[in-house]
Every structure is written in C-alpha cells, then in structure tokens.
Amino acid sequence: MVTVTQPGQRRTPKAAKTNSVAKKAVVAVTGIIMVLYLIAHMIGNLKVFAGRESFNGYSEWIRTIGEPVVPAQTTLTIIRIALLTVVIAHGWAVVSLWRQAKRARPQGYVTKKAVAQSYASRTMRWGGVIVGLFIVYHILDLTMGVVNPEGPSTTPYDRLIAGFSNPFITAVYVVALVLLGMHLRHGIWSATQTLGQSNKRREKTVNLFALVFSVVLIGGYLVVPFSVLFGLVG
Amino acid sequence: MTATQEHPTFASGTAGDDPAMAKHGMTLTLRVWRQKGPQHKGKMVTYQVEDISPDMSFLEMLDVLNEKLILAGDDPVVFDHDCREGICGSCGLMINGIAHGPEQTTTCQLHMRKFKDGDTIDIEPWRATAFPVIKDLSVNRQALDRIIQAGGYISAPTGTAPEAHSILVSKKDSDAAFDAATCIGCGACVAACPNASSMLFTSAKVTHLNLLPQGQPERDDRVVNMIAQQDREGFGGCTNIGECSAACPKGISMETISRLNHDLLGALRAGARPKS
Secondary structure, X not given: OOOOOOOXXXXXXXXXXXXXXXXXXXXXXXXXXXXXXXXXXXXXXXXXXXXXXXXXHHHHXXXXXXXXXXXXXXXXXXXHHHHHHHHHHHHHHHHHHHHHHHHHOOOOOOOOOOOOOOHHHHOHHHHHHHHHHHHHHHHHHHHOOOOOOOOOOOOHHHHHHHHHOOHHHHHHHHHHHHHHXXXXXXXXXXXXXXXXXXXXXXXXXXXXXXXXXXXXXXXXXXXXXXXXXXXXXX | OOOOOOOOOOOOOXXXXXXXXXXXXXXXXXXXXXXXXXXXXXXXXXXXXXXXXXOOEHXXXXXXXXXXXXHOOOOOOXXXXXXXXXXXXXXXXXXOOEEOOOOOOOHHHOXXXXXXXXXXXXXXXXXXXOEOEEEOOEEXXXXXXXXXXXXXXXXXXXXXXXXXXXXXXXXXXXXXXXXXXXXXXXXXXXXXXXXXXXXXXXXXXXXXXXXXXXXXXXXXXHHHHHHHHHHHOOOOOOOOXXXXXXXXXXXXXXXXXXHHHHHHHHHHHOOOOOOO
16 A cells, blocks of 8 residues: 655544444444334234224223333333433434544535445435434323323314324424334345344345335335325324 | 537637547646645635647546646645555545545546546545645545554564465465455555545455464454554544445455454454553
C-alpha cells in the first residue's frame, strides 16, 4: 500500500472512549428484543377477530398475570420497564453512531451516487425517529386513550374500533407500520452482520428472511386497521 | 448538465493526423475539485478536454488536461497515482459520484470508452475527516497506515524461512484469507460509505490475518486495537449498507465485516481491551 507522506492537515487523534462495533452490538441486541416483543404484540392484536370479549379479556389478562401471588400489573410493569430500557439503549447507541458518522464527513460530495444501498437502509435513521414518535402517539392513542376519539375511559376494543374507523388515523398507522417494516428489513440483515453471524453463503438467505419476516409481521399488524376501516370488524 | 458541444472540434496535433483517432476523439467537460492546500477552501472548476481517445485510461485523460493547463501557464491538477496497473491503490478519485468511476476497478484501469462524447464528468477527492485533502484531488490516507500499525501484522521469529508446508492451512481458510488479502488500501470503501467508515478495509485486514495460523497469537488484540484506531482516526461506524463492497476494486465481500464483528465481540468477551 502506498500513501503520500506529506502530513497534510491532521488534528491529534483523541483517545477512543467507546467502541463503535460494541455500540452496534447494543443496537442489534436491543433490536432483536424489540422484534420479539413485536411478534407477541402482533399475535395479541389478532384477538380482535375473536370479538370484543376476547380482545378486552386479553388486555385484562396481561394486567393480571401472576395475581394474586403478585400485585396487579406487576408483569405488565416489568415488561414496560424492560422495553423502555431497551428503547433508550437502542436510541442512545444509534444517536451516538449517527453523530460519529456526521463528524466523519463534514464536507459532502458535490455529486454522489448510490450504487448498492436500498431505500430501507437509507431511511434507517429518520425512519427510526418517525417510528419512535409514532410509538409515543400509539401509546397515547390506544393504551392511554388520551388522544383517542373515544377518550380514555373506554375499553381497549372500543378505542380500537373508534380509532381505525377514521381513515386519517388508519393512514397514520399504515405509513408508520410500512416504515417500521422497512426498518426491520434492513435491521434484521444488519443485526446478523453486526453479531457476526452472516457470511457469503448465508447472505441471500438472511436478506430473504428479513424481507419475508418484515412483510408477514407488518401484514399481521395492518390486517387489523384495514378490517375495522372496511367494516369487517366492529 | 447536458452536452456542451454537439459537433466537437478536433484539436490539431498527433491525434488529429490520425483519422482513426480523430473519428473517436471525444470532447469532455470536466468539473474538477480544485483546492490550493489543506487550509484552503476548494471549489469545482470547469475544464474542457478535446480529442480524448476511448482507449485512454482515466488518468491519461487527466494527463492531457494537465499538459494543457501547464502549456497555458496554469497550475496542473494534483492527483495521486503510482503503478497505473491496478495494484498500488493510489489513484482514488470520486468520478461522477462513484468511487473509481462507473467500472468496479481502480481509476487507472478505467478507460475512457466508458464515457461518451460530450459527457460532463465530476471529479472529486475522497471525502472523509480521516482523509484530509492535501491539494486538489490528493488526500492523506495515512489513517489507514495507522490502523495497520495498530494490529495489521504478525510477530514472526527471525532466522531462516521456515519450511512452507510445516504449518497447514485448509483450502477454505486459505482462499478466504487470500480474498481478503487482495485489499490494496485505496480507500474507496471509505469514500463510498455514507458514514465514511473504513470498516471494509479494517475487516479485510483482520480477516486476512485472523484466518491464518500465523495470525492466531495476536488474534484478539489485533481486532480490538485496529477498531480502536479506526474510531480514533475519526471514521464513521458501519451500518451494513454495502456501498463499500460495491465500490471495492478488489470486490471484497461484506462477509469480512461480519467476521470482524464476530472476532471483536469474542475478543471483548475474552477480556481483550485496546491499548491506550
């Protein structure tokens, strides 16, 4: 390898306090935990097709798991704290890497063409921010009910029907879920790479799995709002 | 930008005397990054080159431009080049937004037949904090050398060369190590990466040595120290987008990045920590 010897403009490199690959591993592991939660959440949602009692009963069950051995909502609270920790860790590592990438190229190209990147990989950062904001809205809407058309003092089933009967609210959910699907499509591939589990032979399979998984998962989510919107449920 | 001239006029001279050359001579508009020095602000400057043969390499086309500039009393465009046969890795240029241009090879092996008469070509240096511009299109890539110094070596005893067959290497490992070892350190991976990460370079070096028996004693320290140096140099982190591998003149696979990650996480678990 030959490089020019003139020093050019160099600042003294500062000691690396953190490790970018370790941070990536945090993103990957927290991402996988969230994906596991998303699978459970999607399957739970499908209870809506079993009717009002079944759906509300499911919601009630989550809040009473372990009773009377443990007080009400113990399991739910543990899940919530775990998820919040995971989301914060995911966000912290990503923001830190985002800033590192910004510092790594302060002056961009006049002309830059993408050769290999997918739309999903290009939208990971802002797509992730939008999905994060959507999750806040989603909790205010269907979990707490404060921004739901039916208000907070209703059953989960009523809030769901009221929300998705409105085409605008459904549209918000559809856009956010499609973004989430793309986030997962690149995220699953990227996590496999980051955790060192990919190779030339597996590359195609991993990418195909990421695509199929994301489509099936997001399809499972989307079937609920569309069924409400088109009057199949409720 | 569109073609600037529909009917190119051919300059008289050697090429003009040869009807075959004249028939194929191209007129091109070049927009070249000019920057006086590391501390100066640069800008794109437009030049016209005429009578470019499709058989010329991209660097020969730049030589034509420089001869023209020198004859006109202007400062020639500084660009790095050395072997001009695709193995030294010096001649990195961002050509129309693609590292090393439209063909997956080095700039010196890119031929002008890849361009059409009347084309406008943007030529920029690699852009990364870790690759400061020295002048015009020439950047300082010593950051890559320092990553090598952090662990891209093996400790071998001195003395007579050992019998080559005394240490056996499986065909599979030997092939994979050789594929990684084809890296010429040109920096196209950094230039193409949206995060300006040198991950493909570092992972190629780590893969090359960590796959071989000779690389085992320093295996954990190597990966930990090389990544620490990469971060220290101000490169970005990898997001597995794949622009690096698509731009690599040696076609080094993303598999090497997965291998580096695997080795790094294993080394951290085993307690290896970077030298400060």
